[in-house]
Amino acid sequence: MPDDADADADEARLSRLYEGHVPIATAIEQLRLTRYQRVERVILMNLIGVLRPLYWLVRRLRGRPFDVTAGLEEFAHVANPTRGTRTKESHGGDHLTAEQVATYERDGVLGPLPLLTPEEAATHRAFVVQTHAADWHGEYAIGKTAVDELKRNGLWAINHGAIWQERNVPEIRAIAQHPVLAQRLASLIGNDVAAWRTQMFVVEPDTKGTFWHAATTFTEDGDLPALTPPPGMPAAMANVSCWIALEDVDVDTACLRIIPGSHSDVRLDTLIRRFSRDRLGFVMHFDRADRWNALTALRYTGDIFLAGQVAFDVALRLLPDLYESIEPAHYPMRAGECLLFSSNNLHGSYPNRTGEPRLAMGIRYTSADVGIYAGQPTIPYATGVGTTEVDMSRLHDGVPVHTAEGPVAARDQ
Numbered sequence: 563m564p565d566d567a568d569a570d571a572d573e574a575r576l577s578r579l580y581e582g583h584v585p586i587a588t589a590i591e592q593l594r595l596t597r598y599q600r601v602e603r604v605i606l607m608n609l610i611g612v613l614r615p616l617y618w619l620v621r622r623l624r625g626r627p628f629d630v631t632a633g634l635e636e637f638a639h640v641a642n643p644t645r646g647t648r649t650k651e652s653h654g655g656d657h658l659t660a661e662q663v664a665t666y667e668r669d670g671v672l673g674p675l676p677l678l679t680p681e682e683a684a685t686h687r688a689f690v691v692q693t694h695a696a697d698w699h700g701e702y703a704i705g706k707t708a709v710d711e712l713k714r715n716g717l718w719a720i721n722h723g724a725i726w727q728e729r730n731v732p733e734i735r736a737i738a739q740h741p742v743l744a745q746r747l748a749s750l751i752g753n754d755v756a757a758w759r760t761q762m763f764v765v766e767p768d769t770k771g772t773f774w775h776a777a778t779t780f781t782e783d784g785d786l787p788a789l790t791p792p793p794g795m796p797a798a799m800a801n802v803s804c805w806i807a808l809e810d811v812d813v814d815t816a817c818l819r820i821i822p823g824s825h826s827d828v829r830l831d832t833l834i835r836r837f838s839r840d841r842l843g844f845v846m847h848f849d850r851a852d853r854w855n856a857l858t859a860l861r862y863t864g865d866i867f868l869a870g871q872v873a874f875d876v877a878l879r880l881l882p883d884l885y886e887s888i889e890p891a892h893y894p895m896r897a898g899e900c901l902l903f904s905s906n907n908l909h910g911s912y913p914n915r916t917g918e919p920r921l922a923m924g925i926r927y928t929s930a931d932v933g934i935y936a937g938q939p940t941i942p943y944a945t946g947v948g949t950t951e952v953d954m955s956r957l958h959d960g961v962p963v964h965t966a967e968g969p970v971a972a973r974d975q
């Protein structure tokens with residue numbers, strides 16, 4: 563019965579992927595919305611239901627057909643050569659070996675590699691927790707309006723407070739500019755490496771981990787990609803992510819899971835970009851259940867990973883062979899170790915089954931010739947009840963990390 567066997571294989575694959583997560587319908591049901599939000603959601607759902615036929619009529623008359631998967635095959639296997647010319651063999655120091663560079667090109671992930679001592683990791687963890695408790699001394703890179711909204715909605719967390727703080731906080735900048743990382747990154751990215759975003763990933767005690775997601779040029783905060791690679795650079799290579807464990811992590815303490823090699827399949831990210839460009843079309847195209855989930859996640863939670871789960875679910879149905887032949891791997895790590903990976907690899911984390919929050923530091927690196935938030939003076943930031951515009955003008959240049967002369971020493975710039 564090949565059909566039954568296929569169905570069993572599909573189910574086994576999905577249950578491996580969903581390990582540690584509940585299905586999206588359950589996740590949405592478990593949310594606690596206010597009575598106002600629940601009433602508003604029903605009104606919006608009904609309004610969309612009424613407007614749908616009219617929308618499709620107007621769209622047809624204006625000659626704008628809707629074919630979300632058109633031409634996606636060309637994004638299923640992309641080559642991802644690195645641009646670095648320095649290796650351990652040619653330049654010594656902390657550069658990567660040619661073999662490590664080849665591993666990164668094939669798998670889109672390298673490590674865990676040693677970086678901080680366990681004591682340095684613990685000190686940094688405590689520093690971030692204390693600085694958040696001290697309200698980041700009023701210096702928020704996302705701006706006061708977004709912060710006030712998040713606080714008002716009970717969503718204000720380290721994840722929001724720490725984002726882009728390499729600009730304001732020397733202790734965070736120093737880790738982003740770590741000379742060992744600078745040389746490793748030069749082997750992958752080239753001579754001019756910049757950190758374009760630091761952030762913290764917290765998985766609270768006894769909660770699910772971060773849901774699977776992938777991003778090439780990071781459209782998650784707005785309609786335009788955060789990174790604009792120069793001609794000839796594959797989008798998936800515009801960013802290298804560095805994830806630093808700030809305590810020991812394993813499958814019970816929300817360690818990372820990644821599908822090595824999935825960075826060469828850019829279909830999920832392409833679909834999400836299409837969604838960003840044609841949000842209304844997608845919403846009108848969704849069946850009632852998908853629309854309910856998408857509306858709830860996007861409008862009432864500010865949780866981009868929940869929105870990502872909606873997208874992932876829809877994508878798996880639209881593209882049944884997506885990530886079909888590749889297996890998830892998990893990455894237990896010691897405090898202070900780091901993992902370098904292409905964010906276009908599908909990645910997420912296991913649940914945190916302990917009583918303590920799991921903290922990790924994420925740093926995004928790019929090459930100085932990649933546009934950072936190019937043409938985006940502001941971006942929308944989700945706050946739980948709609949979005950707030952965040953001023954990006956300060957963030958158009960990365961923090962330099964490595965130049966042709968070598969690592970940029972960490973200093974107060």
Ligand SMILES: O=C(O)CCC(=O)C(=O)O
Nearest residue numbers: 763772805910911922924
């Ligand atoms: O730490 C996590 O749970 C997720 C990390 C992640 O998504 C990233 O580093 O891009």
